[in-house]
Amino acid sequence: MNGVTTYTVRRLGKMKPNGVTGPLTGTMNAIFKFDGAESEHCVYNELVAVRLAQTLHIPIAAGVLTVAGASHAFASLEVGGPGLFLPDALEVQWPKIAERYPDAVAALVAFDIFIGNEDRARNFKVSLITPHVPLFSGFDHSHALLGSAETTAGSIGKLRGGFLIAKAHPFYGLVSRDLLADWFYRIGKTPDTQVMECCVLGRTIGKVTEEMQKKLGATLNERKKMLKQMIKSYASIIRPT
Amino acid sequence: MQVRYRLIQFCVDPGRQEWRNVGVIVFSERAAMVRLVDEDLSVPDERILFRQFLPERMSESSWVYAEWIDRWTSVVRAFDGDESRFDAEIKRIEEVSGGQWSVTHGGDIDIPLDIPPQTRIEIGNEWAWRGYAQIPIHRAMNDLFDELVLGSEQMPPLRFLHAVERLLGFSEITYSDDFKRDETVAIAVAGQGESFVHFPYLMEGTRRIGFKMACFQGQRWGAAVSSVNDALFTFDMAVKSQFLTRQGCVVLSDTPTGHFEDLAAGFAMNAIRIDVNDPRASEVLYRLISEADNGID
Numbered sequence: 163m164n165g166v167t168t169y170t171v172r173r174l175g176k177m178k179p180n181g182v183t184g185p186l187t188g189t190m191n192a193i194f195k196f197d198g199a200e201s202e203h204c205v206y207n208e209l210v211a212v213r214l215a216q217t218l219h220i221p222i223a224a225g226v227l228t229v230a231g232a233s234h235a236f237a238s239l240e241v242g243g244p245g246l247f248l249p250d251a252l253e254v255q256w257p258k259i260a261e262r263y264p265d266a267v268a269a270l271v272a273f274d275i276f277i278g279n280e281d282r283a284r285n286f287k288v289s290l291i292t293p294h295v296p297l298f299s300g301f302d303h304s305h306a307l308l309g310s311a312e313t314t315a316g317s318i319g320k321l322r323g324g325f326l327i328a329k330a331h332p333f334y335g336l337v338s339r340d341l342l343a344d345w346f347y348r349i350g351k352t353p354d355t356q357v358m359e360c361c362v363l364g365r366t367i368g369k370v371t372e373e374m375q376k377k378l379g380a381t382l383n384e385r386k387k388m389l390k391q392m393i394k395s396y397a398s399i400i401r402p403t
Numbered sequence: 404m405q406v407r408y409r410l411i412q413f414c415v416d417p418g419r420q421e422w423r424n425v426g427v428i429v430f431s432e433r434a435a436m437v438r439l440v441d442e443d444l445s446v447p448d449e450r451i452l453f454r455q456f457l458p459e460r461m462s463e464s465s466w467v468y469a470e471w472i473d474r475w476t477s478v479v480r481a482f483d484g485d486e487s488r489f490d491a492e493i494k495r496i497e498e499v500s501g502g503q504w505s506v507t508h509g510g511d512i513d514i515p516l517d518i519p520p521q522t523r524i525e526i527g528n529e530w531a532w533r534g535y536a537q538i539p540i541h542r543a544m545n546d547l548f549d550e551l552v553l554g555s556e557q558m559p560p561l562r563f564l565h566a567v568e569r570l571l572g573f574s575e576i577t578y579s580d581d582f583k584r585d586e587t588v589a590i591a592v593a594g595q596g597e598s599f600v601h602f603p604y605l606m607e608g609t610r611r612i613g614f615k616m617a618c619f620q621g622q623r624w625g626a627a628v629s630s631v632n633d634a635l636f637t638f639d640m641a642v643k644s645q646f647l648t649r650q651g652c653v654v655l656s657d658t659p660t661g662h663f664e665d666l667a668a669g670f671a672m673n674a675i676r677i678d679v680n681d682p683r684a685s686e687v688l689y690r691l692i693s694e695a696d697n698g699i700d
Contacts, residue, residue: 240501246464247501249474252492254481284499291473292466 167223167287167299170242191240191247193301194230197368201304203314206363206370208236210378211277211303213360218349220273221266223287223301227367234367241287241299248287248297253332259288259298260336266298267333268341271400276349276382276389278310278320278327279303286332308370308378322381324388326396339393339402346389354383406431406543407486408509409493410551411439411475414502416587416601422505427547428479429540430489435482436544439472440552471504509547514539559618559630566679567616567655571604573685576692581608590644600637610695613637613647615674617656619663631666638673651695653688655679 175187197204208225215222225238242248251259260267274282281302289297310327311317320327361379362372393400411426426439478492493506553561571577583605591597604614615634619627634654641647652674659667670676675691677684 242464242467246467246471247499247503248467249471249496250499252474252477252481252496254477289466289470291469295466 167221167241167297168295169224169239170247191242192225192237193240194228195236195238195304196230196233201309203308203368203370204304205234205236206367206375207305207307207309208238208303209363209367210361210375211279211306214277214357214382215273215300217356217360218269218273218352220269221298221300222273222303223299225301238301241297241301248289250284251286251288251290253284255288255290256332257336258290260333262290263288263296263298264338265341268337268345270298270300271331271333271337272342272345272349272389273300274306274328274331275326275392275400276386277303277306278317278325279306280310280328280330281305282328282331284332308374314374318377318381321378321385324385324392324395326392326399329399331400334399335401335403337400337402342400342402343390343393346393350386350389352386357382357386404431404539405511405513406540407511408543408547410507410509411437412505412507414505424552426475427509427544427551428475428493428506429544429547430479430482430486431540433484434540435479435489436540437475437479438544438548439475441469441472471500509551512543512547514543559616560621563616563618563620563657563679566657570655570677570679570684570688574688574692576604576606576688579606579608579692581606583607588641588646590640590646592640592643595640595643598640600640602637606692606695608696610651611647612651612653612691612695613641615652615654617654617667617670617676619659619667620657622663624662627663627666631669635669635673649673650675653677653691 170191172189172191175189178185178187195201195204195208197206201207205227209227212222212225214220216224223238223241225236228235228237240247270282270286273279281304282300285302286300287297288299289295307321308314308317311320358376358379361382362375364372366372367375393402406429408430409428410424411428412422413425414420414422426437428435428437430436474496478489478496481492482489497504497506576582584603586602586605588600588602588605589597590600602613603616606612606614615630615637617627617630617634622630638647638652641652642649654670654674654676656667656670656676656678658678658680667676677687677691681687
């Protein structure tokens with residue numbers, strides 16, 4: 163996996179006293195996500211997706227849980243350089259992206275299938291012409307996990323049932339079969355305890371109780387065993403090369 | 404032959420909503436081209452131009468800017484004659500740019516079709532039409548870029564910027580750790596609240612020096628008045644707030660002639676004007692910096 167994601171710094175401030183490494187205070191840009199009608203468990207979905215991605219080493223933008231107003235929010239750090247956002251990738255560039263970042267693409271496809279993310283679309287950032295700054299990073303997982311169907315129960319059912327869920331993806335038809343299989347193997351081998359630790363947060367987040375969190379963890383542990391078969395079952399949709 | 408054009412603008416300072424024209428897109432029924440300000444290290448003028456467009460605080464993001472150029476180029480290359488889809492794609496890029504990019508509808512222009520005869524002979528039947536169309540569009544693109552980007556009132560003429568950079572280099576000011584480019588400063592004056600002022604160049608140190616620029620030659624009267632007023636306001640606020648002393652207010656200008664002399668005279672009581680065309684300018688500036696470093700007023 164190549165590439166290290168950098169995030170947009172808004173402003174650098176004063177040096178903190180008593181810091182031997184010369185740390186500065188500062189602010190970063192972030193996109194704040196909230197639970198809502200479009201995604202009832204948005205904050206939880208986003209947070210758990212990031213935790214899973216970090217455990218599995220999937221290239222996803224970092225984000226943190228915070229409180230904004232009266233409720234929890236998920237702050238997704240904005241990808242880019244100081245003072246300038248990185249543009250979204252264009253559809254015409256997807257083949258070029260798959261060629262330049264084959265492993266990252268395979269990781270993202272595998273992850274999206276695993277968590278039932280049908281809304282990848284253009285939700286990733288990538289550097290294409292700066293060879294000294296390899297960057298590939300997905301973001302926005304509000305419609306995955308407990309949001310992968312219209313209801314929470316439906317989402318659990320679809321994930322547990324081994325359904326593809328992500329019927330469309332920018333990299334279907336472009337992802338390497340071998341690399342995808344490697345990533346499915348890697349996800350499948352992840353210890354159950356680690357997946358559970360990603361999902362169970364020790365407190366209710368929004369409307370997601372600990373019981374629901376444990377149910378999701380157990381569901382994902384079952385789903386990860388089905389991934390290998392899903393390449394064959396859904397080959398005509400995924401169309402790995 | 405009629406072509407349409409769009410103007411690409413970049414917001415260099417969201418706080419002050421300062422926008423700059425950075426590129427043009429031109430397209431006909433079947434072809435589209437784009438040209439943007441880019442950093443071509445082999446051409447000194449391009450480096451100066453690029454530096455003027457991209458604020459210093461974003462200098463570490465020049466690679467991100469290059470990615471934006473790639474996106475604009477890609478969307479233009481994918482143009483297939485469907486203008487509504489083209490506009491929709493451009494709009495989408497604008498929307499996800501966080502308010503930093505904007506594409507305005509420029510208009511339509513007629514361009515002559517004076518193609519050199521040999522061009523039509525050299526290319527085959529299938530390519531003849533495309534090659535035939537691209538040459539006028541390419542010329543129109545360059546003409547519009549020169550007029551709307553390089554010749555924009557937002558930008559002093561390139562030759563003036565070049566002279567300023569040359570002066571700063573000869574005076575060795577650019578080698579100082581205290582030298583800053585493109586600084587926006589919040590200034591608070593009692594009874595007047597807080598204002599943001601911008602210095603294209605700023606010397607920190609024992610005694611601070613703030614620089615403004617005023618170009619007169621080849622400028623429209625309105626543009627020259629605007630730059631002079633901006634400089635006077637900035638220096639007024641800076642001195643009142645004690646951000647600068649009177650000796651720390653320096654305007655870099657070219658040689659005013661005619662009515663512009665009266666305009667330039669407005670600096671007499673408020674700033675030190677250094678003429679970039681004066682052979683002794685670098686010496687004057689060097690001495691000014693030295694005196695500032697030694698705290699001499």
